Amino acid sequence: MAMKETSHIPEALQKRILENLSSAVLLFDHALRLQYMNPAAEMLFEVSFRHMLGNPSESLIQCPEGVTRENLQQALVTGHHFTERELSLPLPDGKRVTVDCTVIPIMDGDGETGLLIEIQQIDRQLRISREEQLLSQHQAAQELIRGLAHEIKNPLGGLRGAAQLLEQELDDPALCEYTQIIINEADRLKNLVNRMLGPDRLPNLRESNIHTLLERVRNLVLAESGERIQIIRDYDPSIPDLYVDSDRIIQALLNILRNAAREISDNPDGRIVLQTRILRQFTIGNRRHRLVAQIGIEDNGRGIPEAIREKLFYPMVTASEDGVGLGLTIAQSLINQHGGLVECASEPGKTLFSVLLPVENPNATN
CATH class of the missing domain: 3.30.565.10 (Histidine kinase-like ATPase, C-terminal domain)
Structure with missing residues (x-):
């Protein structure tokens, strides 16, 4: 099945555009046999177009639910395009990539309907977004900890100092056990806050x-x-x-x-x-x-x-x-x-x- 040439864009220019796209583009005929794939698609699936020409759609694209052919056949029958976002697409080497997949029914020069499929890998965008969220979470947590540390460490110092003074005034050594509990717990909380703050150098x-x-x-x-x-x-x-x-x-x-x-x-x-x-x-x-x-x-x-x-x-x-x-x-x-x-x-x-x-x-x- 040959792609229908428009009146404004020569076929050679169309081909150069497709070959320089960063998203993967595949073209299937009315029987869902592969007729074209651009270099980005070859890189994504790690196969050559020459070896895959004429292969059925399910040999390349595997929907998560295992209904690849049914979904594509439905698009051929209805003539309606659709887009699936953030799909987990399995690759031949066993790895999975996250993609946005758009399926567009098109008519060839003989009047038969085929499918143009564009697959855009979005792992990198999702990863960058996740990393920015992690960094933002960490910065927010650190700001919260710094504010709490100031509010906690000042009264802890006062409690510890008061316990030490009280210990000096006690006549009964047995009562010093209670002041030591106050001092030790104050030190423990201070050390916990310091650990949360991290190194100070x-x-x-x-x-x-x-x-x-x-x-x-x-x-x-x-x-x-x-x-x-x-x-x-x-x-x-x-x-x-x-x-x-x-x-x-x-x-x-x-x-x-x-x-x-x-x-x-x-x-x-x-x-x-x-x-x-x-x-x-x-x-x-x-x-x-x-x-x-x-x-x-x-x-x-x-x-x-x-x-x-x-x-x-x-x-x-x-x-x-x-x-x-x-x-x-x-x-x-x-x-x-x-x-x-x-x-x-x-x-x-x-x-x-x-x-x-x-x-x-x-x-x-x-």
Whole structure:
């Protein structure tokens, strides 16, 4: 089936336009056999048009409900176009991408109706939007914590001082037990607030090998667990040294890895995978970086409850019965100070934390 040439746009120009589009375009005839796909579609499906020419639509496009042909056949019959947004489209390599898919019935030169399908991958836009939301959440939480810290620490200091003075005036040593409780609890609350605020000094940035830092964290967690858990390494040796505060990166990674180890501690088949990769021309928030190091910490535990996934990095949010919900908040803060971000994706049997760190001298914040 040949595309019908308009009176204003020559066929050669139409072809050049299609071949330079960033969205994938596919053309099917009335029998839903592939007649054309542009280079963007070849890249998306990782196949060549030459090998796919004449194949049925379902060999490329798989609707989530498995009704690809029925949906497209309906568009042919009615002649109405439709758009499906944020579809999870499976690819031949087993991966999934999120796309907007538009189906447009068109008539060829012989009067038969075919379908023009445009597929626009929106993973990047969704990811950037999610990252901006994470950064906004973290900034809002930090502002709230700073305000609360001022209001809490001042009266705590007064309570502690009053308890110390009272202790000096007591004649009965047995009563000092009660003043010590007041002093100790005041100190505990002050330390909790300080932990929520994070470090009060600028990062000490030095060139560091990320795999050396990961090995320190891995060995520490194995020592704490008595080596009962399995931690698999999948490192990319091409990652250059990063310009980071080693102590803070170790603390951030340790907080995440300890959570993963706790999650699989009762699972005899539990495992954690530490993976590093280099990402090129990658955007974190609204800033694009030439090189970004991606550190993945993946476990095969039960997954994070859906009720807390969206607020996982808020203070005092935890799925653990014995946790206080500060580990991930602190990890996010420490990574943010390096111009990076911590992301999380979770489902039953798989939880992946991705730590993203710019490689080239990021602008650290205090």
